[in-house]
Structure formats: C-alpha cells, structure tokens
Amino acid sequence: MKISKVGAAAAVAVALALTATACGGGSGEKASGDAGSSGGAKKDKIVIGIKFDQPGVGLKTPDGKFTGFDVDVATYVAKELGYQPDQIEFKQAISAERENLISNGDVKLVVASYSINDKRKQRVDFAGPYFLAHQDLLVRTDDSSITKPEDLNKKKLCSVAGSTSAQNIKEKLAPEADLKQAAGYSECLTGLESKSMDALTTDNSILAGYAAQEKNKGKFKLVGLSMSNENYGIGLKKGDKDLQTKVNAALKKMVSDGAWEAAVKKNFGPADYKNEPAPQITEGS
Template identity: 70%
Template sequence: MKLRKSGVAAASAVVLALTATACGGGSDSGKNDDKITIGIKFDQPGLGLKTPDGDYTGFDVDVATYVAKELGHDAKDIEWKEAPSAERENLISRGDVDFIVASYSITDERKQKVSFAGPYFLAHQDLLVRADEKGITKAEDLNSRKLCSVTGSTSAQNIKNELAPKAQLQQVGGYSQCLTGLENKAVDALTTDDTILAGYAAQPQHEGKFKLAGLSLSDENYGIGLKKGDTELQGKINKALEKMVEDGAWDKAVKDNFGPANYKNESAPKITETS
C-alpha cells in the first residue's frame, strides 16, 4: 500500500511539473516583454501629434521610435501615452511610462524628481509672425504690439517682464487660437519654443503664411525623461541618440518635420546627462 501511495505521489509530481512547463512558468505567463510605453505630446504639430486617423507624427515621435528600436522594440510594440507638461513627472514616478519624449526641457528643478538622457535637441524661444511682417526683428519691437501665447506661458512672461514690457499680451487657451489671430491680424506675434512654432508653420494649411523671426530668446535643451536614478536605461538611450546622429536619421527627422517652415535648427547637442 505504501508503494502504491509513493507511485501516485510521483506521478502527480510529474503531471504538475509538465503543467507548469506548458503554462510558461508561473507568474510570468502572458507577459509581453516586447511592449514599451512612451510618453509624448498629442497636440504639438512637428513634435508630437495624434492625427485624426490615430497615427502619431513629429520629431519627438521619430526620436522615440528610433530609441525604442535600439532598445529592442519594434514600432508596433510601442504604446503611446499622452504626456501633458504638468503631468510628465507624475507619469514617470508612477511607472506609467518607460520614458518621455515631449519637448521636455532639462532643468535643475526637474532633475530633483526625474533623470534625463540627452539632450537630443537645442531649441530657443522665438516669435512667429506673418510672412510679410517687416517691423518685428527683435523682441523690443513688440512694445506696443499685440503678443499672443497660451495661458500660463513662461515664454510670454519672459518677454513681458524682461524684453518688451509695453507689449500687449493676450493669453488664450491654445496655440491654434493665436494662429487664427495672427492670420487675421488681430495679433502681431506668437511666442513659444521655436520647434513648436516651426511645427505649426509647417502644417499644410499654414504653409507660406507665417515665418519665424529667428531670435534666440532662451536655450531649451530637450531631454528624454526617465525614472530618477535609472543609469542603465539612461546609458542605453544616450547610445541610441548618438547613433541616430551618426547615421543621419536625426538630420532626416529634423528636415521631415520642420523643413516646410524653413526652420534653421542648431546642430545636434552633445550628450551631457550621464549620471
């Protein structure tokens, strides 16, 4: 009788072992390691835009896709997640995204909460004016002129407080309202990062209507945001960014996304975020 019990126990053990093997080994079963979640802007033409047909386009999207591929993920494996400016640090700290590529300027304040790879682009605050505008060639020319930006914009306050205190500042809910006002001559200029301005100017419906003033009112080093202290991922992303520049993909992405606006970009910046 004892022998029979031993035989049953042994057979049961074999069945359990085979079952575990067939299921793929316990708690990891069903997990897709190919997937990666990346935060981008959904509303910035030229940088990160979700199109009506559900596609994603822009320079940040191209950079993120290239980096993901270098990390071993095909484009089809990317889950895009909207990353509004005010939510970027929260998305990273909660682990909702693997990293963020969303016109994310590297600042000392932000580095208290997250780490960055890069930078991968050097942008500047600039002005967008009508294509036939000849009277605005420097920030001071905005005194007594109408300047538009979005509510809470640090770019607009920079001009109002430091460069053109007599500018008539109008703050609205979105850049598209500024563009309409600019086209209709209700305002004289729109201000924010030159990449964002170039992206709007390059849209088919705006092509030829606007131009960038070509001012460099601030330096904005765009970095890829990731979990604070993740030096391993930081190093891998930095290598991917360096390769993107070396093989010409970076230049192509700039031309594809900003070219129609005749945007004069800076050369790819040197990687500085290494710890």
C-alpha cells in the same frame, strides 16, 4: 492529526500550482511591469509620452498615426532598447503633466520637446540632449509691430501651461505682456489667426512646424529671435541610471549613423528651418 497520503498529495499539488501562478503571472496577463524596463526579459510594449499637437515635432494625425521629429527619435531609441514600432504605445504628454507621467509610472520615457532645466531635474532625470532649439515668436504675416521681445509689452501673448517660454517672457523680457496660458499650442494658433492673440511663443522648431502646415502657409511668420537655448532631453524616472545610459547610447548611435540628420530634414526641411548641429550628450556624464 494524521493526514492521508491522498490528502498530502493534494496539498502538495495545490502549493505547486500557487507557486507557478505567482511566478508566471498567468498566460493572459500582460507583463506590464516589464514593459520598457531596462532589464526585463519579457518586453511586451514600451509606453512613451509625446506631444499630440505639434506638427513637425509630435503630432497625432486624424487617422491615428504619429509623425514628427520626436516620434522618429522615440522610435529609434525604442528599437535600440529592444522594441519594434508595433510594441510602442504613444501617450499624450502635455507640458504641465510630463513630470507626473514619469513619476507615476504612466510612461517609461517622455520625448516631447522637453527642455532640460534644473527645476525639472528635481523630479526626473534626462538623457541627451538630442536637439537644440531657440525660443522665438510666431505672428501673423501682416503684423510688423512685433520685431523684438520688448514689443510684447501690452500685447496679448499665448503659450502653453507648464512651458518655460511663458515664464521667460514674463520674468525677463516683457513683464507687461498680457499672457494667456493655454492647454495646447493649437488653441494659441486659433487665437492668433482670429486676432484675439498677437503672438505665440515657444521653441522655433515647434513654430516652424506650425507655419509649414499646408493649411497655415502664408498666414504666419517667425520673427527670427533667439530668446533662449532649449536643449531637448528624454525624460525618465529619477535614479534609473541603467536606462539613462542605454538611451544616451541610442542617441549617440542615431547621430553617428545618419538617422538623426535624416529625421531633421524630413520633419523640418519643408519649413526651411535652419537647425543647430546635434548637441553633445551631457546628461548622466
């Protein structure tokens, strides 16, 4: 069958248009596939998972702003990856959902008081660690009945679902504790204040942040225990060694240029929190 010159030219034009659309993605399409990638040329945004309810660590304020040590770390790392603060989208990462958010591609990084352990490393990789915390207990200021982990037996203990702290207490320290696993720490704190809970357990950095809040001053105290070592890492997709290397480099730079120490003092200083020195980077080495 013969094709006229006009028809042939039209066919070529259509083919070229389709090719251009496939390559360019259209002017109105977001480059979501490149957002936060370790090698993409176009970087519209990076999605980072943080906690929304941990004052001093990761908190979303009523006016929609984000504050805390993890927020400062995430912002610094994102800058080193090529993203300005207005290109960061913070997404809530509750403890039980952190691995899913990474595996499903909902976030590029998780910076959410995320303790590195072997079980989690079966599903995700980590960069860091960038902070060392210790598991402690928060109790009411007028409660002197809890001074050691064993005192939690027969007591009502609150922690969040998916955290390592709750398992540590039940399996190793106080197997007869009446454990409630809440969706968030704020729920535990409400229970502690109303006396429906006797203690809240998690990392001392998180507990210090709650105790230092203006509305909580004088109400709660840290028992002062070190029941575990919690090395916070930045979670990322398993196998993304390039991104892991870049994030590790950013963390090392944050320590060396003084930004890490400044962030610690800004976020934990008001609670008179005695932090550990910045840990050595071990993941990916």
